[in-house]
Amino acid sequence: MSNKINIAIVGGGLAGLAAAMKIAEAGHNVDLFSVVPVKRSHSVCAQGGINGAVNTKGEGDSPWKHFDDTVYGGDFLADQEPVRRMTDMAPAIIHLFDRMGVPFSRTKEGLLDFRRFGGTLHHRTAFAGASTGQQLLYALDEQVRKYESEGSVRKFEGWEMLSLVMDDHGVCRGIVAMDLQTLELKAFEADAVIMASGGPGLIYGKSTNSQVCTGSAVSACYQQGARYANGEFIQVHPTSIPGEDKLRLMSESARGEGGRVWVPKTQGDERDPQNIPESERWYFLEDKYPAYGNLVPRDIATREIFQTCLDGYGVKGENQVYLDLSHIPAETLDRKLGAILEIYEMFIGDDPRQVPMRIFPGVHYSMGGLWVDFEQRTNIPGLFAAGECDFSIHGANRLGANSLLSCVYGGFTAAPSALEYVANVERGDSGTNGIYDAELKKQKEINDQIVHSNGSENQYKIHEEMGKLMTENVTVIRYNDRLQETDNKLLELIDRFQNISINDSNLWATQAVPHARQLWNMLQLARVITLGALNRNESRGAHFKPEFPDRNDDEWLKTTVAEYSEEAPVLSYEQVDVSHIEPRLRDYSKSSKKAD
Amino acid sequence: MSSKNGTKVRLDAPPDKLRVRIRRREKTDSPQYDEVFEIPYRRNLNVISVLMDIRKNPVTADGKETTPPVWDMNCLEQVCGICTMVINGRVRQSCSALIDDLLVESGGNEIRLEPMSKFPNVRDLKVDRSPMFDHLKKVHAWVELDGYHDLGAGPHTSQSMQAERYAYSRCMTCGCCLEACPQYFEDNYIGPQAIGQVRLFNMHPTGQMDREERLDAMMDDDGIANCGNSQNCVQVCPMNIPLTRAIYETNREVTVHGLFGWLKK
Known part of the structure; x- marks a missing residue:
């Protein structure tokens, strides 16, 4: 055997691929596990762009301002040091993608173009039309394919991670995964494991997330002792298009390109939007937040849209507001936003170049995730995490176009961190006797049990009920009595889960068995989100309680940490790193943000 | 689609029930058979939400209990490419196939779902498209870099060059072009998907340094010469990628490379 290090990476989106190419570049080996072919990961859904203070617009932008905007936008809940490192690295990350051939939109001079995004006053967002995530993912997919063809990356596409393999000292030594076609289970040895499995949006049933975003793998880690932090911070995106399936x-x-949000000034106005004159439209975001207007951070825009509909101003009495682009020349829209306009046209049928779009907030992103230190290490030795599945960077609210950046930063940091860990740790066989077989046996038993379940409950109905429960009670506006009730109902659903039936007698490529395993894991994580929200008696970023409407730094400038126990998640709290910027109150109605 | 004055043409007289005919297969080697399901019609359904309904309660129109149909899905925004299948005889993504539009087009109350035919059929509507990813290896579909450390900005690029490359770069490896191509069967022809990527990388200032390697791949037995010019690919591409242009431009490059390439060796 060579002295090559072997790292298992779970998840082939932006974070996982970023880590894989760094490890391969350093001359080591990667086993890359992904539920879908990596090129079909959820990162493709990111549209708007990636932030980095390249400052080509003569606006005096800087990584420090990007850092400040991110920490301020996150309502000071993020540990500051990793945010500072990320915003420092951002311009180099964008340049690297440019060198890899990403067709970023350009200026007349042939330089990278930048657009504005929420929560900043600078043009800081590099973009490739309106399909930036797709383009960035493809660039990394291409680089990793090169290493795959050279043999240093082995891909396991269509495999789902079920559990970690831990040795007798509590060190992570590999994973057990399931082939989704044959349902074969296999244990994989690894010197270290990097989780890069994305967010848990499917817990809410319908969200903006892709179908693989169950959070199942991360939940498995949590149930094996990994700490899960700030679970209650779920971003609800202000503008989504409601659909039957998602x-x-x-x-x-x-909005970065000039889109305006409005409702008719008269409640229940039945006229079509084109027939409502300017003077009878209420641009409520511009009205309330003159400095940032439509580009206030997402938590604020979402709450305002939600409240406007609650107050009876929703378009035609329904839960929807207008997002209007029709005042912008069609040519500009096609060039800068083509891909997203096509999505609206394709699914709704109206042409947003001519007719204002009807939109409503939708669950979008988890700021919370596996707890990691500043080097992306979880509390379990040998286990690392990067991307949406870790809790770092975004605090209580993520700024738009910071997610692609945090994925790449996380992957680029986790990779050397994992290599360094392996290089410095004693890697004897001590404590590993039989651990792979034992974990494999355990997981096979769980599968057997599921395969033979023939109760009266329908697992898809349980999923649907969990989604509705969570969407109604653990999103934009939260009340303690309803949160407590939600946890009670989650416990009922967990009980009912024990009585499901697998309605598929054909086990070849069945989706019933994987879904059952995911559902169990989602139910566990739903409790972490709900109880984290119940316990936090303040309002901060995406977490808003009318009973406690203000941010309370004295008691709650703290990271929530959940640890698994069979009865209920055990919550504890730890200090937030505020070593660079003194916390100050957020106020987006004014442009001068500094306390002075 | 079906947009007039910017607003949608609606289905006038929707049926009470929607019939869904699914071409099924238990395992890779077992025979195919059809099953018909019926679900109550609702507005705003797409093929995915219909399949989700059936999966929840897999009973055929004749009341026979059966296994839930298996299909692939992920982003549901027509950008991951995974949910591609043949719908009413045409290959496309099932997430963006809206029931109302299908019914307007067909005039009936039944829709027909079949798996793609050019790839191994795993089960029901699920196929294995891994050969498409192998094509990408074969044509060296990446830009070679000296390293991932900070080496400053990338090359200057004109807006028109960016626009052309962006069009090719949107390929989501869905396989519609290969399904519709009369020349493509397993390994005899690499097909338009890979040729579009050759064009994408050969246009890039750094990517073109490996141009000859890609053109060599295009000259193999399964190379570009097998294109029969039916132009089906460009008609079914959901991303509107100018595939026939890629074939034309690449073919020209290959011809020149074939004539004079050996002089450099």
Whole structure:
């Protein structure tokens, strides 16, 4: 055997691929596990762009201002040091993607173009039309394919991670995964494991997330002792397109390019939007937040839209407001926003170049995730995390176009961190005797049990009920009595889960068994989100309680940490790193943000 | 689609029930058979939400209990490419196939779902498209870099060059072009998907440094010469990628490379 290090990466989106190419570049080996072919990961859904203070617009932008905007936008809940490192690295990350051939939109001089996004006053967002996530993912997919063809990356596409393999000292030594076609289970040895499995949006049933975003793998880690932090911070995106099967994202870049949000001034106005004169439209975001207007951070825009509909101003009495681009020349819209306009046209049928879009907030992103230190290490030795599945960077609210950046930063940091860990740790066989077989046996038993379940409950109905429960009670506006009730109902659903039936007698490529395993894991994580929200008696970023409407730094400038126990998640709290910027109150009605 | 004055043409007289005919297969080697399901019609359904309904309660129109149909899905925004299938005889993504539009087009109350035919059929509507990813290896579909450390900005690029490359770069490897191509069967022809990517990388200032390697791949037995010019690919591409242009431009490059390339060796 060579002295090559072997790292298992779970998830082939932007974060996982970023980590994989760094490890391969350093001359080591990667086993890459992904539920879908990696090129089909959820990162493709990111639309608007990637932030980095390249400052080509003569606006005096800087990584420090990007850092400040991110920490301020996150309502000071993020540990500051990793945010500072990320915003410092951002311009180099964008340049690297440019070198890899990403067709970023350009200026007349042939330089990278930048657009505005929420929560900043600078043009800081590099973009490739309105399908930036797709383009960035493809660039990394291409680089990793090169290493795959050279043999240093082995892909396991169509495999789902079920559990970690832990040795007798509590060190992570590999994973157990399931082939989704044959349902074969296999244990994989690894010197270290990097989780890069994305967010848990499917817990809410319908969200802007892709179908693989169950959070199942992360939940498995949590149930094996990994700490899960700030679970209650779930971003609800202000502008999504409600659908039968999912909520489709309408990118913030629509507002970045001049899109305006409005409702008719008269409640229940039945006229079509084209027939409502300017003077009878209420541009409520511009009205309330003159400095940032339609580009206030997402938590604020979402609450305002939600409240406007609650107050009876929703378009035609329904839960929807207008997002209007029709005042912008069609040529500009096609060039800068083509891909997202096509999505609206394709699914709704109206042409947003001519008719204002009808939108409503939808669950979008988890700021919370696996707890990691500043080097992306979880509390379990040998286990690392990067991307949406870790809790770092975004605090209580993520700024638009910071997610692609945090994925790449996380992957680029986790990779050397994992290599360094392996290089410095004693790697004897001590404590590993039989651990792979034992974990494999355990997981096979769980599968057997599921395969033979023939109760009266329908697992898809349980999923649907969990989604509705969570969407109604643990999103934009939260009340303690309803949160407590939600946890009670989650416990009922967990009980009912024990009585499901697998309605598929054909086990070849069945989706019933994987879904059952995901559902169990989602139910566990739903409790973490709900109880984290119940406990936090303040309002901060995406977490808003009318009973406690203000941010309370004295008691709650703290990271929530959940640890698994069979009865209920055990919550504890730890200090937030505020070593660079003194916390100050957020106020987006004014442009001068500094306390002075 | 079906947009007039910017607003949608609606289905006038929707049926009470929607019939869904699914071409099924238990395993890769077992025979195919059809099953018909009926679900109550609702507005705003797409093929995915219909399949989700059936999966929840898999009983055929004749009341026979059966197994839930298996299909692939992920983003549901027509950008991951995974949910591609043949719908009413035409290959496309099932997430963006709206029931109302299908009924307006067909004039009936039944829709027909079949798996793609050019790839191994795993089960029901699920196929294995891994050969498409192998094509990408074969044509060296990446830009070679000296390293991932900070080496400053990338090359200057004109807006028109960016626009052309962006069009090719949107390929989501869905396989519609290969399904519709009369020349493509397993390994005899690499097909338009890979040729579009050759064009994408050969246009890039750094990517074109490996141009000859890609053109060599295009000259193999399964190379570009097998294109029969039916132009089906460009008609079914959901991303409107100018595939026939890629074939034309690449073919020209290959011809020149074939004539004079050996002089450089």
